Amino acid sequence: MQLMKALVLTRFGDVDGFELQEVPKQEPKPHQVLVQIHATSVNAVDYQTRRGDYKHLVKLPAILGVDISGVVEAVGESVKQFKVGDAVYYSPQLFGDFGSYAEYHVADEQIVAKKPTNLSHTEAACFPLAAGTAWDCLVTRGQLQVGESVLIHAGAGGVGSFAIQLAKAMGAYVFTTCRALNHNLVKKLGADYVIDYIGEDYVEVIQRFTNGKGVDLVLDTVGGDTIGRSLNVIRPYGRLVSIVDIATPQSLLEAWGKNLTVHFVFTPQYRAKLDALKYLIERNQLRPVIDSVMPLNQVAQAHQRLEQGGTAGKVVLQVLGCLS
Amino acid sequence: MQLMKALVLTRFGDVDGFELQEVPKQEPKPHQVLVQIHATSVNAVDYQTRRGDYKHLVKLPAILGVDISGVVEAVGESVKQFKVGDAVYYSPQLFGDFGSYAEYHVADEQIVAKKPTNLSHTEAACFPLAAGTAWDCLVTRGQLQVGESVLIHAGAGGVGSFAIQLAKAMGAYVFTTCRALNHNLVKKLGADYVIDYIGEDYVEVIQRFTNGKGVDLVLDTVGGDTIGRSLNVIRPYGRLVSIVDIATPQSLLEAWGKNLTVHFVFTPQYRAKLDALKYLIERNQLRPVIDSVMPLNQVAQAHQRLEQGGTAGKVVLQVLGCLS
Numbered sequence: 059m060q061l062m063k064a065l066v067l068t069r070f071g072d073v074d075g076f077e078l079q080e081v082p083k084q085e086p087k088p089h090q091v092l093v094q095i096h097a098t099s100v101n102a103v104d105y106q107t108r109r110g111d112y113k114h115l116v117k118l119p120a121i122l123g124v125d126i127s128g129v130v131e132a133v134g135e136s137v138k139q140f141k142v143g144d145a146v147y148y149s150p151q152l153f154g155d156f157g158s159y160a161e162y163h164v165a166d167e168q169i170v171a172k173k174p175t176n177l178s179h180t181e182a183a184c185f186p187l188a189a190g191t192a193w194d195c196l197v198t199r200g201q202l203q204v205g206e207s208v209l210i211h212a213g214a215g216g217v218g219s220f221a222i223q224l225a226k227a228m229g230a231y232v233f234t235t236c237r238a239l240n241h242n243l244v245k246k247l248g249a250d251y252v253i254d255y256i257g258e259d260y261v262e263v264i265q266r267f268t269n270g271k272g273v274d275l276v277l278d279t280v281g282g283d284t285i286g287r288s289l290n291v292i293r294p295y296g297r298l299v300s301i302v303d304i305a306t307p308q309s310l311l312e313a314w315g316k317n318l319t320v321h322f323v324f325t326p327q328y329r330a331k332l333d334a335l336k337y338l339i340e341r342n343q344l345r346p347v348i349d350s351v352m353p354l355n356q357v358a359q360a361h362q363r364l365e366q367g368g369t370a371g372k373v374v375l376q377v378l379g380c381l382s
Numbered sequence: 383m384q385l386m387k388a389l390v391l392t393r394f395g396d397v398d399g400f401e402l403q404e405v406p407k408q409e410p411k412p413h414q415v416l417v418q419i420h421a422t423s424v425n426a427v428d429y430q431t432r433r434g435d436y437k438h439l440v441k442l443p444a445i446l447g448v449d450i451s452g453v454v455e456a457v458g459e460s461v462k463q464f465k466v467g468d469a470v471y472y473s474p475q476l477f478g479d480f481g482s483y484a485e486y487h488v489a490d491e492q493i494v495a496k497k498p499t500n501l502s503h504t505e506a507a508c509f510p511l512a513a514g515t516a517w518d519c520l521v522t523r524g525q526l527q528v529g530e531s532v533l534i535h536a537g538a539g540g541v542g543s544f545a546i547q548l549a550k551a552m553g554a555y556v557f558t559t560c561r562a563l564n565h566n567l568v569k570k571l572g573a574d575y576v577i578d579y580i581g582e583d584y585v586e587v588i589q590r591f592t593n594g595k596g597v598d599l600v601l602d603t604v605g606g607d608t609i610g611r612s613l614n615v616i617r618p619y620g621r622l623v624s625i626v627d628i629a630t631p632q633s634l635l636e637a638w639g640k641n642l643t644v645h646f647v648f649t650p651q652y653r654a655k656l657d658a659l660k661y662l663i664e665r666n667q668l669r670p671v672i673d674s675v676m677p678l679n680q681v682a683q684a685h686q687r688l689e690q691g692g693t694a695g696k697v698v699l700q701v702l703g704c705l706s
Binding site: 308313324 | 523610624625626627628629630631632633634635637638639640641642643644645646647648650
């Protein structure tokens, strides 16, 4: 049995729970590919899992990490779409047994896609989970249409920064909220109207700007009271898409009178959306927003950086050569 | 100015607030029809409005009532679809200035439809609001598909009894909840699986019967904790449709992990759905379920009957000849 190095989470809690260990290197089954990981990136679900928010779903010790850009090192006998040497990017299934904080990963070929040719592995590792989530929210579930308007909460965040670009590529008018220091960033990404997260009230701003008509769609990447308050800025028969699961009961009273629809999203993994994103990336309609790049052995600092909030774009972790 | 008799609500509160009065008879504007009302029926929104739940939307004195079956007595100069003598049925706009507890009603022709030819006015007055709501929930918003399964809460109620029949006409498998004494009724309407509202737990029953898979769609006509609990019996990517607006915050935690969609419905009025219902009624795929028939001057008793719960189908009020 071959071994590989991985940063293994040994206990739930603070960032000291990661340990560099040697663990068995998986063999690809007939429909699987074995990928040497070049880069990964940190998502909110990583630190939420680390601190124990999903302890009912995750068995320790566990290898976290849900973004991969890398190169195919071996393929199962039934694999048709990939060959050894292909550069690929994808998101491992959430809460699965093996994540991306490791030298290698084995995945069903149906969730793997060719890496965009115009991106480095560091850049490509920003996309799978966050941009794939934005895709499911705006395309698959929210069905944003050309000419519609959308409010994207936290536009400088991991999902938000892709959602702005995607909404723009879809021909929508984009409102977004962020901190003042990120206003230029979200403008560059394509936001039409930027609302100061701290100093302004988005309900008041959008009511005023749309003459009380509201927007067609709201994307909630924030949680808290965002669902309840956002219902006030959606037009009749409009939609809200939420990706932040919260146990707190939500106030929905505004939803009935306006015939609203709320979509709850826990993004699934499949190749088609990664292929669609690749197309947009290669046309330069989607680009990575990188907050910082660190080696994987600094995962503790990377978690802290994302967890404390205020990042602009993705925190990327370089894997290849960073686990010795 | 001509006068007409109406049962006017003079104060919010108990059923003593209705007074028989003579009020101005409206003239139809160019796109309106004047209808002599033969029958109306009582809906939950009637007693909710009477007791003051919507006092921010309703100005007193007011004429309540949101179902009409009657005969066109005059038409405005631009009316194209109707002529004097046509039998029609429709639902006046909710919270409008004039309702159906009166001898006459004036309406825009776009919300009026020809009455099904195989129904009496008493029967036809059961349909517009309740069956129209069922239509919006299952067809327009819920998009129930042939072969899908649906849980209809309170299947013996006004909306529920039409929803069962409509779901059946659409080719769906119908679960419903009701009191034991109405089990035979909902079976006759087409329910495939009846759950005792009192003695059984619908979450447990449906989990067991579907081997944990859940139903495709849930229709909540009940309120309370029905949204939160029903999320447990919907399949991944399934839908819930709710028509009961409630101020109490709702627990939604189950919705994210299963990628659910929730549609909130406040039913709009338009002719197309009444025409569609007429087609189904005339093919005997939809029939009225009448709990009781009373003259309009017994509106107090009618409200009490519906408000106390446990009715089977609609409480109809005869109007023609009942206001002298």
